[in-house]
Amino acid sequence: MTFTQLEIFALVAELQGFTAAAMRLGISQSAVSHAIKSLEQELGAPLILRQQATAEVTEVGQRLLTRAREILGLAEAMRQEVAAARGLNQGLLRIGSFGPTASLKLMPAILAVFHKRYPGIEVQIDEGGDHDVLQWLLDRRVDVGFVVLPDERFDTVPLVEDQLVALLPAEHALAERRAISVNDLADVPYILGEAGCASLMQPVFAAHGISPKVRYRISQIMTILGMVGSGDGVTVMPELALPKDMERAYPQVALRPFRPAVRRRVGLALRDLRQASPAAKAFIDTAREVVKTLA
Structure with a gap:
C-alpha cells in the first residue's frame, strides 16, 4: 500500500x-x-x-x-x-464553504491576505450547503470548514455574528410592521433555503411549537429572492448572506428583523486543531485578523 x-x-x-x-x-x-x-x-x-x-x-x-x-x-x-x-510555504489547503456569507463575504477578503503571505500554498475550495461542509469535515475531505456555531463535534474558531431576518413580499401584510416575531411565520407559505441558517431555524421553530408550511426547498439565494419578490412565499436568511444592494435589486422584497432577535455565529471548524497542518493554522490566524477589519 x-x-x-x-x-x-x-x-x-x-x-x-x-x-x-x-x-x-x-x-x-x-x-x-x-x-x-x-x-x-x-x-x-x-x-x-x-x-x-x-x-x-x-x-x-x-x-x-x-x-x-x-x-x-x-x-x-x-x-x-x-x-x-526550511523557510518555505508550500502545500495544499482544502476548505469547505457554504452560502454567500462564507463564499462571497468572508472568503475573498481572507484569501486575498492569505495568498499574499503564503503564495506557495495551493487552496482547494469545496462549496455546498451547511450539512455538506459538516459531512466533509467528518469524512476528512476538507481540512477546515466554515460552519454555523456551536458544533461540539469539532474544534471551532468564532469569526462573525449576525442576525437572521425575514424576507417577505413587499405587499405582504407582515411587511407593514417594523419587526415581526417567529410566530408570525406559522401560517404562511415558507421557502426553505440553505444559506447558513437552515439548521439554525429548525430548533428556533421547534422552540416556538411551529412547523413551517414549506412550499419550496431551494439552494440558490438569487432564486429564493426572486420567488419571494413574486409573492410565492416568505423565507429567513442571515443578513451577511444578502446582497449589498438589496433595496435596489429586489424592490419587491421587504426585509424585517425578528423581535426578539434571532442571532447566528459563523466560524471555522477542524477535526483537531492540535494536529492541523501549518497551512490550516495559518489560514485560521489570517481569518481572525481579517474579520476584525470587516467588522
Whole structure:
C-alpha cells in the first residue's frame, strides 16, 4: 500500500470516476485503474464498483476512505512542517464553504491576505450547503470548514455574528410592521433555503411549537429572492448572506428583523486543531485578523 494508491483511491471516490481522476492527476486512465486494482488485491476486497459512466465506492471502500484521507492529511501536514522549517510555504489547503456569507463575504477578503503571505500554498475550495461542509469535515475531505456555531463535534474558531431576518413580499401584510416575531411565520407559505441558517431555524421553530408550511426547498439565494419578490412565499436568511444592494435589486422584497432577535455565529471548524497542518493554522490566524477589519 502506497501513498500514491491512497491518493488515487481518494480522488476517484471524490470525483466518482476514473477518467476525471486521471485528468486531475495528469496520468493515464489505465494507471488509475491499475493503482485501484493493486490496492484492492492487497486488501482482498473490492473498493470501487465500476459503472458505465461513474465509479461508486463500496461499503468496505467507504470505511477505508476516511482512513485514507486521514493518512494523506497527516502526510501533507508532515510535508508542510518540513517546508516551514526550511523557510518555505508550500502545500495544499482544502476548505469547505457554504452560502454567500462564507463564499462571497468572508472568503475573498481572507484569501486575498492569505495568498499574499503564503503564495506557495495551493487552496482547494469545496462549496455546498451547511450539512455538506459538516459531512466533509467528518469524512476528512476538507481540512477546515466554515460552519454555523456551536458544533461540539469539532474544534471551532468564532469569526462573525449576525442576525437572521425575514424576507417577505413587499405587499405582504407582515411587511407593514417594523419587526415581526417567529410566530408570525406559522401560517404562511415558507421557502426553505440553505444559506447558513437552515439548521439554525429548525430548533428556533421547534422552540416556538411551529412547523413551517414549506412550499419550496431551494439552494440558490438569487432564486429564493426572486420567488419571494413574486409573492410565492416568505423565507429567513442571515443578513451577511444578502446582497449589498438589496433595496435596489429586489424592490419587491421587504426585509424585517425578528423581535426578539434571532442571532447566528459563523466560524471555522477542524477535526483537531492540535494536529492541523501549518497551512490550516495559518489560514485560521489570517481569518481572525481579517474579520476584525470587516467588522
